[in-house]
Amino acid sequence: MAAKPDRDTQAGLRWLIEIGADEAIDKVPRDRLAASPAAAIGHRSNPPPPVAPAGLRPIGPGAESQSDLITDARARAAACETLADLARAVGEFDRCALKLTAKNTVFADGNPAAGLMLIGEAPGAEEDRKGIPFVGRAGQLLDRMLAAIGRDRTGAYITNMLFWRPPGNRNPTAEEIALCAPFVERHVVLVRPKVLVFVGAIAAKTLLDRSEGISRLRGRWFDYTAAGHDAPFQATAIFHPAYLLRRPGQKRETWRDLLAIKARLETDCSDP
Ligand code: URA
Numbered sequence: 457m458a459a460k461p462d463r464d465t466q467a468g469l470r471w472l473i474e475i476g477a478d479e480a481i482d483k484v485p486r487d488r489l490a491a492s493p494a495a496a497i498g499h500r501s502n503p504p505p506p507v508a509p510a511g512l513r514p515i516g517p518g519a520e521s522q523s524d525l526i527t528d529a530r531a532r533a534a535a536c537e538t539l540a541d542l543a544r545a546v547g548e549f550d551r552c553a554l555k556l557t558a559k560n561t562v563f564a565d566g567n568p569a570a571g572l573m574l575i576g577e578a579p580g581a582e583e584d585r586k587g588i589p590f591v592g593r594a595g596q597l598l599d600r601m602l603a604a605i606g607r608d609r610t611g612a613y614i615t616n617m618l619f620w621r622p623p624g625n626r627n628p629t630a631e632e633i634a635l636c637a638p639f640v641e642r643h644v645v646l647v648r649p650k651v652l653v654f655v656g657a658i659a660a661k662t663l664l665d666r667s668e669g670i671s672r673l674r675g676r677w678f679d680y681t682a683a684g685h686d687a688p689f690q691a692t693a694i695f696h697p698a699y700l701l702r703r704p705g706q707k708r709e710t711w712r713d714l715l716a717i718k719a720r721l722e723t724d725c726s727d728p
Pocket of ligand 1: 576577578579580583588589590591592594595616698
C-alpha cells in the first residue's frame, strides 16, 4: 500500500488543486522548477513556439501587447475561407496561454448545415480529455434540452467562446476571451446559422457587446452582426446548462426559450 503523503505534501497538493493544476499533463512527474522555461511551455500537439508566449501579458521590451495579439488573431481568422481552414488556424494558434495547460483544442461538434449554432463558454475537464465540446454533465443536459425540441447533434452545431480549458475550470479572463473572439466571430460567418444561440453569459455578453447579465439577455432576440458578413444573424441567449444543474428552478424559463428557438427555426426565411 502506498504511504500516506505527509502534511506538507498534502498542503502542497491542496494548493496545486486550488490554483487549478489538477490535471496530469505527462505520464511521469517532472520537476518544472528545474526545467528550462522553454521545456516548461511544451504542448502535446504543438511544439513550443520560437518566442515564449507571454500568456497575455507583454514580457519586456519588444514583447507583443494584447492588442497586437488580437490583431494577429483577427488576421488569421479573416484568412479562413472554410471551416476546415478555421479548425486548422485555431489548432495552430499558440498565442492563448490556456493552450499551454490544455490537453486538446476543442473546436466544435455537430452539423454545421443544421441551421442551429450554439456557442457555450469553455471546455471543462471531460471536453478537454475528449476534444469535443459539451460532453460532460452540462453537455448531457444540453443534449436533453436539444432533444426536447426534436434535435440532436446532427441537428445542431456546437462550439465555445474558448477553445481550451481554463485550468481548474476557473473563469476565463477578459484577455483570453478577447483573443479567441475573432475566431468565434469567423466561425459564425462560415457556418451561417439560421438561428444562433448564446449558451450562458460569457457568449451572450461578449458577442452582443452588452453589459447586462444573462437573466436580462435570455428570452430576447438580437441581430448579431459579424465582421465580414453584411446581413445580421438572428440570435438569442439561454441559461447555461451548468447553471441549470445548480438551479433547476430556472428550467421553466429555459423551456420557453427553447420553444421560441424551435419556432424561429421553423419559420420560413421568406416570411416578413
Ligand atoms: N461548458 C461549456 O460552456 N462548454 C463546454 O464545452 C462544456 C461545458
